[in-house]
Amino acid sequence: xxxxxxxxxxxxxxxxxxxxxxxxxxxxxxxxxxxxxxxxxxxxxxxxxxxxxxxxxxxxxxxxxxxxxxxxxxxxxxxxxxxxxxxxxxxxxxxxxxxxxxxxxxxxxxxxxxxxxxxxxxxxxxxxxxxxxxxxxxxxxxxxxxxxxxxxxxxxxxxxxxxxxxxxxxxxxxxxxxxxxxxxxxxxxxxxxxxxxxxxxxxxxxxxxxxxxxxxxxxxxxxxxxxxxxxxxxxxxx
Numbered sequence: 001x002x003x004x005x006x007x008x009x010x011x012x013x014x015x016x017x018x019x020x021x022x023x024x025x026x027x028x029x030x031x032x033x034x035x036x037x038x039x040x041x042x043x044x045x046x047x048x049x050x051x052x053x054x055x056x057x058x059x060x061x062x063x064x065x066x067x068x069x070x071x072x073x074x075x076x077x078x079x080x081x082x083x084x085x086x087x088x089x090x091x092x093x094x095x096x097x098x099x100x101x102x103x104x105x106x107x108x109x110x111x112x113x114x115x116x117x118x119x120x121x122x123x124x125x126x127x128x129x130x131x132x133x134x135x136x137x138x139x140x141x142x143x144x145x146x147x148x149x150x151x152x153x154x155x156x157x158x159x160x161x162x163x164x165x166x167x168x169x170x171x172x173x174x175x176x177x178x179x180x181x182x183x184x185x186x187x188x189x190x191x192x193x194x195x196x197x198x199x200x201x202x203x204x205x206x207x208x209x210x211x212x213x214x215x216x217x218x219x220x221x222x223x224x225x226x227x228x229x230x231x232x233x234x235x236x237x238x
Contacts, residue, residue: 004028004049011053014205015062019091026090026117027057033116034081037109043081054204059173060084060148061091063200063213067169068092071144075100077129077160078149082110084173085146089122096121098138102128130230133162140165140221148173153185153214154237158227161192164218170194172214182214188238193220 076085198215
């Protein structure tokens, strides 16, 4: 086991996560592919190994184990450089994942990662959530939808909940004080068929970084008019 693999193992253990040797190796490989591609393409402002492990890898997987165990099909909406989807896929290689993004070159990079890491049951979809949310292949077909995208919860709920099957979950990654944002999103979440089941607040290990996972359960089908046309959920949140 390399020093980098040992470091990841030690850090993940602080979050009660225990990747096997194959997963540790793949996480290190993903790190090297990420920083190498970042030299020619803007993927992340965080490139130091220990920071990537903490702020990207651990932040992508912390507190999700019970939902991941139950989910049969997972969507990472607005995956960007592959977070949270790629670290989760590495930890749960048997689970089918779809990583979705509006920027094709990011997905091209992630396809290179998929091939290099020899990951199966991992597909990529290029497009906007406002359009793909009406696609019969994806609408209300996922047990778990995750988004680490930077947008208000009311907007994210309209983009994400149409993909969640009834009884499934949308989990939004948030930082800082989220009470006001939660209150502002209450009407949107209800209108889209969701209900806030839990808010999981925690500090990333060995840091002063506070995080929150907003756990939204899909209680009933989303009305056909949602999501609205491209750009509307951001400009005029429900």
